[in-house]
Amino acid sequence: MSQTDNALSALASDATSFSQALISGRNAGTARATLVTAANDALGSFASRLNTADGGDYIFGGINSGTAPIADFDSGPKAAIVAAFTAKFGFAPTDPAAAGLDAASMNDFLDNEFADLFNDANWSSTWSSASDQVMQSRISPGETVTSSVSANESAFRQLAMGYAMMSVFGSGSLGDGATDAVIDKAITTIGNGQAALTAVQAAMGSTENRIAGANTRLATQKDILATQIDNLEGVDPAVAKTKIDTLSTQLEMSYSLTAKLIQLSLVNYV
Incomplete structure (x- = not known):
């Protein structure tokens, strides 16, 4: 479980760094290219963290641990986002016509068509090969714990949403108002993802505490049995x-x- 902990911690750190870049960039009027680069870097790290493998098993794959759970952003998810935008407005994000979109129109798209790309069905078909069912481990005769995390968790979807919207629309032809709307939405979405990720980490921490408690009890039982065996073996016939x-x-x-x-x-x- 240490690899899971390390990956979750790294994901949290990446989210914090990106959020800080967005906030400071929004306030200072940082060039879009800088924020887009930060978003692309975050997307690359996101896939790498969630595709962590241990002995050939992908730890965030759920019971489908034989397949890397997260698709490369450029291999499918990005095209789906561009297609949804084009279907909504009649032109691509890079089309000069995108400069005419206002903040309200962009927010409407982000809250509806864009958000729909991260629902259960679309996440599974476009982003993730992970199963919702995760690993269960028996830690004592009558106690079983959830011992893995699925890449389908809401926390990961929200982080992906925040990174993706900045990557695609920050590099497009949107005007300043629509771009600011994207940045603001990304800040909020990443914040929600961070809160959800903290809950995932807390759940894993609780599992680790239960495992530690079970190990302590088993060690005590082992010592008692060893003492009883020693007593029996130490008797002079x-x-x-x-x-x-x-x-x-x-x-x-x-x-x-x-x-x-x-x-x-x-x-x-x-």
Whole structure:
């Protein structure tokens, strides 16, 4: 689980860095190209983190651990985003006509058609090969825990949304108002993703605590069994026979005395 922890921590760090770049860039009027580069770098790291493998198994693949869960952005997701934009407005993000879009129109697209690209069906068909079902591990005779995280988690989708909108629309022909709307939406979306990611990390931390507790209990049981075995193996057979013979003699005497007491009757003494 350490690899999962490391990947989640790295994803959180990437999200923080990107969010800070957006906020400072928005306030300082940083050139779009700089923010687009940051978004593309974040997308590359995002796929790399979620495609982490351990011995040939992709740790964020759920039970479908034999396949890398996250697709390369340029191999499918980007085209789907451009297609949705084009279907909505009748021109591509790079078309000069995109400069005429205002903030309200862009927000409407981001909240609807763009957001729909990250619902269950579209995420699975465009972005992710992971299964929703994750690994379960038995840590004690009566206790099972969730021991993996799926790339289909809402936290990851929201991070992907934030990175993708800046990557595609920041490099297009949008005017300043629409671009500012994209930046603002990306900041909010990344923030939501960070909060959801924190919840995922907390759940994994709880699992690790349960595993540690189970290991402690098992170690205690092992020590008790080892002590009992040592006690049995450490008995001298001769001494044990003597003790058994003594106890047998005492038991026979007890039986004899009891029988005699039962036979006693005042009639015998009249």
